[in-house]
Amino acid sequence: MxxxxxxxxxxxxxxxxxxxxxxxxxxxxxxxxxxxxxxxxxxxxxxxxSLKGHPYDNGRMESFHSILKREEVYLKVYQTLTEVQAAIGWYINFYNRNRISNVA
The missing domain is CATH 3.40.50 (Rossmann fold)
Incomplete structure (x- = not known):
């Protein structure tokens, strides 16, 4: 990025x-x-x-990014950036509203 x-x-x-x-x-x-x-x-x-070398300072987001990649990004082949943006936007909405989260 x-x-x-x-x-x-x-x-x-x-x-x-x-x-x-x-x-x-x-x-x-x-x-x-x-x-x-x-x-x-x-x-x-x-x-x-976050402190350098301390990913646990931002553990919730690190965990979410891992879940996002495992449950959405790595399962599909995207053709365009617009497709990627739409899929990630959909997943974030799904995650926030519907998914039972086990992220502590």
Whole structure:
């Protein structure tokens, strides 16, 4: 993922949803980039990071990404980026509304 993509996703979220107080991410280069952090500053968001080498700081999201890949992404062959986006959007909605989650 690039800084541009992460910043674009943040902007889309800010446009659609109530502004959060805190954004939490790992220390990937896309999230530590000037572009991403300027966007956070412009919206008055506090940016919190997981510690390097401590994926359990963000365990719930790491677990969700694993489930998403296992139950949706790896089961299909996608032809276009639009297909991927639609499938992932559908799965996130399904997961949040219907799936019995065993993520602690």
């Amino acid at each position: 690039t800084a541009e993509l992460a910043t674009s996703a943040l902007q889309m979220s800010l446009d659609k949803h109530r502004k959060p107080l805190i954004i939490h991410s790992d220390m990937g280069s896309q999230y530590t980039s000037a572009e991403f952090n300027i966007k956070c500053q412009n919206y008055g968001l506090k940016h919190s990071y």
